[in-house]
Amino acid sequence: IATCVAPSSVMANLETILERLLVPDSAVIRQATQDLQSMYKDPSVVPVLCQILTSSQNPQIQQFAAVVLRKRLVKMWKRLDMPTKESIKAALIQILVQEKTHIVLNSVAHLVGVIAKHEISTGRWDELFQFILQHRHSGEPVQREAAMLVLDALMDSAALELQPQFVSIMTLLLDALGDSSSYVVQFYAIRCLTVMAEYVREEEYHRFVELIPNVVTVIKALVLRDEDKACEAMELFDELVECEIDITSHVSLLIRFFLELATNTTLGNSIRVKGLALVSWLITIRKKALLKHGLLPIILEAVLSIMATPTGEEGDYPVESQSPISVAAQVLDVLALNLPPEKIFTPVLQMVVPWLDSDNEFQRTAAIIAMAVMVEGCSEHIRNNCVPQLLQFTYKAVTDPSHIVRNASLFAIGQFSEYLQPEISQYSADLLPILFQFVDHALVSSHEESSSLTKIFYALETFCEQLGPGLTPYLPVLMDKLFKAVCPSASIHTCELGISAIGAAANACQEGLLPFFPKIIQLLKEYLTMSYNKSYSVLQSQAVDTLGVLARTIGTENFAPISNESIALALNLLHIDDPDLRRSVYGLFASLSYVLGDKMGSYLNEIVPQMIHSLTSEEGISTMYAGSNMSFLDFSEAEEGEGEEEALEDCDGIQGYSVENAFLEEKEDTCNALAEIAENVRAAFLPYLDDCFREVNVLSEHSSVGIRKASISTLGVFCQVWYRLCIDRFSEDKGSVCCVVCGHREYFALQPILTF
Numbered sequence: 001i002a003t004c005v006a007p008s009s010v011m012a013n014l015e016t017i018l019e020r021l022l023v024p025d026s027a028v029i030r031q032a033t034q035d036l037q038s039m040y041k042d043p044s045v046v047p048v049l050c051q052i053l054t055s056s057q058n059p060q061i062q063q064f065a066a067v068v069l070r071k072r073l074v075k076m077w078k079r080l081d082m083p084t085k086e087s088i089k090a091a092l093i094q095i096l097v098q099e100k101t102h103i104v105l106n107s108v109a110h111l112v113g114v115i116a117k118h119e120i121s122t123g124r125w126d127e128l129f130q131f132i133l134q135h136r137h138s139g140e141p142v143q144r145e146a147a148m149l150v151l152d153a154l155m156d157s158a159a160l161e162l163q164p165q166f167v168s169i170m171t172l173l174l175d176a177l178g179d180s181s182s183y184v185v186q187f188y189a190i191r192c193l194t195v196m197a198e199y200v201r202e203e204e205y206h207r208f209v210e211l212i213p214n215v216v217t218v219i220k221a222l223v224l225r226d227e228d229k230a231c232e233a234m235e236l237f238d239e240l241v242e243c244e245i246d247i248t249s250h251v252s253l254l255i256r257f258f259l260e261l262a263t264n265t266t267l268g269n270s271i272r273v274k275g276l277a278l279v280s281w282l283i284t285i286r287k288k289a290l291l292k293h294g295l296l297p298i299i300l301e302a303v304l305s306i307m308a309t310p311t312g313e314e315g316d317y318p319v320e321s322q323s324p325i326s327v328a329a330q331v332l333d334v335l336a337l338n339l340p341p342e343k344i345f346t347p348v349l350q351m352v353v354p355w356l357d358s359d360n361e362f363q364r365t366a367a368i369i370a371m372a373v374m375v376e377g378c379s380e381h382i383r384n385n386c387v388p389q390l391l392q393f394t395y396k397a398v399t400d401p402s403h404i405v406r407n408a409s410l411f412a413i414g415q416f417s418e419y420l421q422p423e424i425s426q427y428s429a430d431l432l433p434i435l436f437q438f439v440d441h442a443l444v445s446s447h448e449e450s451s452s453l454t455k456i457f458y459a460l461e462t463f464c465e466q467l468g469p470g471l472t473p474y475l476p477v478l479m480d481k482l483f484k485a486v487c488p489s490a491s492i493h494t495c496e497l498g499i500s501a502i503g504a505a506a507n508a509c510q511e512g513l514l515p516f517f518p519k520i521i522q523l524l525k526e527y528l529t530m531s532y533n534k535s536y537s538v539l540q541s542q543a544v545d546t547l548g549v550l551a552r553t554i555g556t557e558n559f560a561p562i563s564n565e566s567i568a569l570a571l572n573l574l575h576i577d578d579p580d581l582r583r584s585v586y587g588l589f590a591s592l593s594y595v596l597g598d599k600m601g602s603y604l605n606e607i608v609p610q611m612i613h614s615l616t617s618e619e620g621i622s623t624m625y626a627g628s629n630m631s632f633l634d635f636s637e638a639e640e641g642e643g644e645e646e647a648l649e650d651c652d653g654i655q656g657y658s659v660e661n662a663f664l665e666e667k668e669d670t671c672n673a674l675a676e677i678a679e680n681v682r683a684a685f686l687p688y689l690d691d692c693f694r695e696v697n698v699l700s701e702h703s704s705v706g707i708r709k710a711s712i713s714t715l716g717v718f719c720q721v722w723y724r725l726c727i728d729r730f731s732e733d734k735g736s737v738c739c740v741v742c743g744h745r746e747y748f749a750l751q752p753i754l755t756f
Contacts, residue, residue: 014039014048015056018064036068046072046080050091053108059101066107070114077118089115093127096146109150113157120154120161128154136172141182148176148188155195163199170196170207177214183225186218190233197239205245212250216257223267231271234278241281251289255282259302262324265309269323276306276327280334287338296343299335303328304351308366329373336377345378345386356393361402368397368405372412379419387423390416391430398434403452410438410455417463425467432474435460439481443494457497465504472512478505479516486523492535496542499524503546510553517554520546521562528569532576540573544584548591556595563595567603574610579619579662583669586611590673593680600677601684607677608688614670615695619663664704671696671710675717683725693718 017039020032039045049069056062077085092112099105112128119125128150135147151169154162162169169192176189193211200208215236222230237254240247247254261267261275279299283290290296306328335344352367371390375382382390394416397409413431416424424431438456464471464478471478482505484490485498502520506513513520527543530536547566551559570585570592589607593600674692678685696718699711 014045015052015061018052018061018068019058021064022060040072046076046084046088050088054091054095059104062101062104063107066104066111070107070111073111074114077115085119089119089125089127093131096131096150100142105146105149109146109153110157112150113153116154117158117161120158133172136176141185144176144179144182145184145188148185148192152188152191155192159195159199163201166196166200166204167207170204170211174211174214177211177218180221183218183222183229187222187226187229187233190215190218190236194233194236194239197236197243197245200243200245209245209247209249212247213253216253220257220260223261223271227268227271231268231274234271234274237278237281241278248286248289251282251286252293252295255279255290255293255295255299258282259298262328263302263306272324273322273327276303276324276331280327280331283331283334283338291339291343296335296339297347299331300344300348300351303331303335304348304366304370307332307369308355308360308363310362329369332370333373333376336374338377341378341381345374345381348374353393356396361400361405364397364400364402364405365408368393368408368412372408372415375415375419383420383423387416387420387427391427395430395434407452407455410452410459413459414455414462417459417466421466424463425470428463428467428470428474431463432478435463436477436481439485443481443484443490453493453497457501461497461501461504464501465508468508469510469512471505471508475505475509475512475516483519483523492539496538499527499539499542499546503549506546506549506553511555511558513550513554514558517550517558520550525569528573532578534578537576537578537581541578541581541584544570544573544581544588548584548588551588551591551595559595563592567592567600571603571606579614579666582610582614583666583673586614586670586673590676590680593677596680598681598684600681604677604681604684604688608674608692611670611674612691612695614666615699617663664707667699667702668704668706668710671699671707671714675714678721679717682721685721686725689718689722 014036017032017035020028021036023029023032042048046069049065049072052065053062053069056065073080073088080088092108092115095108096105096112099108116125116128119128132147132151135143138144138147151172173189173192176185179185179189193208193215196208215233219230219233222233258275258279262272262279264272283299290299306324309325311325332348348370352370355363355367358364371393375390390412394409394412397405397412400406400409413435435456439460442453442456464474479502482498482501485501486495490498524543524547527536527539528547530540532540551563551566566588570588573581573585576582589611674696678689678692693715696711696714699707700715702708702711
């Protein structure tokens, strides 16, 4: 490489540094990383890396050299002179032709992709496309695979730049999908199509969709050879979901294919769940086509057969996990939500009622679960026609000798309580004694499984909360049982469920709970004042949540005497580093603002800074790298002269960011709590409005949908509160209001999407 010649001493030094990065010693790697970062400042680093890449006999050194070179060229390519660029491109083509080691080829292919992003639009790298075309039609499978690997890397880096050539690329991919002698070629072809889906133009939709039958054929064969690759290949259909490409012409083919995967018990859970999830997608967007092609019967047969599959292990029916059984139940739920009741509820009932008398406990369980998951979508039909019938089936299941059937009946009672109101409440005299009996058994049994306990309290809590004031006559019996559940001798999980159920009773009876209020507060204080222990943190969080429910429901005048003490207890809990506990405390502050109103203003100087810290905190965020041994390549120092685009591309070595759910939920709940506090405290919140508005506004562009939604909603509340304060202050002088609004127009940048 004539232009890429560097001093041999520099080359030897850099190669030694790369070798030290392979040593299994963190201290050596750390020092080598620092040395490598220092060498970045040497202008000869690019030619040195080129020489190492082409001459080293160690594939790992070549791989590292390619990755480092890619990161350098992302920043430097536009600043290199033309001879150097041409020399590097020629060297890379030579490596692609000669190299046989996959890890080297893969790294070089991604390096080529980064360069091609700059060169394709200028038409200055025809040799690259000649390489792809020549090797794609080679008689050697390895060369065909190399060509498709490079095309895959190009798609990954430069799909937009390749868009004008999509028609010819699709022709090439059709040919590659038919390459039955190399499943690797076929796999890379599907990966290319997955990237293309986002960029395909409307006039190319028909040609793109024509490839779907070929893709299905390839994945069917791929499942038998490499299930993981088959599962990855199915991401093409996920992308079609996102891009809303019309696949109606192939809906029958796809449904049958996805069900074939889902019902194949020899396959792993991941690909079976993927098949069911895609069936669910097609039901949602193409329900008329399903009915037109007569696909509903085969969907129901497949879904119900999966739901009735033995779990193969002792324990609970996995209705809430991401297993084929649970996702099959979710598909049935989606059917009920999207199809008329007579199309779904009646045929399912005809299929599962005979199972209720089966000797197979999994069929009996599936029958009850099927009825339970359909009640949301078919609620009106069931309420008008079938409540007594469903309850008779449930009463029978409640006494079933199998615990998984009994648990299914509890799940069903919870579902009925949520979606069959008010009709289901008429049966409280029958249902509550049954639920109380389950609670009694759970409290005296030391062998009650956690999942069974959860379902018992789910059914009890849901039914009681939905019963509303009708629960009042049963309160003495209920509270006696709940006080036993939260006693010190009970398990942590039992206490947590009992405290939550007290909150449900408060929501139902509100001031009717007053006779039990002093004892409830005494119990909650025990958990709120206990020393922090991670094992007991769920109890503290639940106690805070229930205290917040009481503040809203027991009556302002009844809760007011303990409101200041509640704030003091909550502030003390903020010193604990636990995101779940913090978001519960923020929710309690919101509830207390409902009780105290503007009297809460004196506490805001302690409360609001803590909440802003939760909004801005990056706690819980970790970087994921494309290769676990490549994290040393992520240097944070920016270089002089970098453009914004180049700086962004430098994240190429980062695969993504992982954020713990608890911290995401904390930010979302913090936004919602701030909105409620601002609305209730009003004028006393004004000194904090600027800072809160600024930080909440930043979250309006967060990657989490929930956080974005909470942020936008909170900004709207802030604007409403501020506007009303202005109106109140200048009620006699409308001109002054206009002046204030114009002076704070950042608040009203949202005016087109808000209604004051």
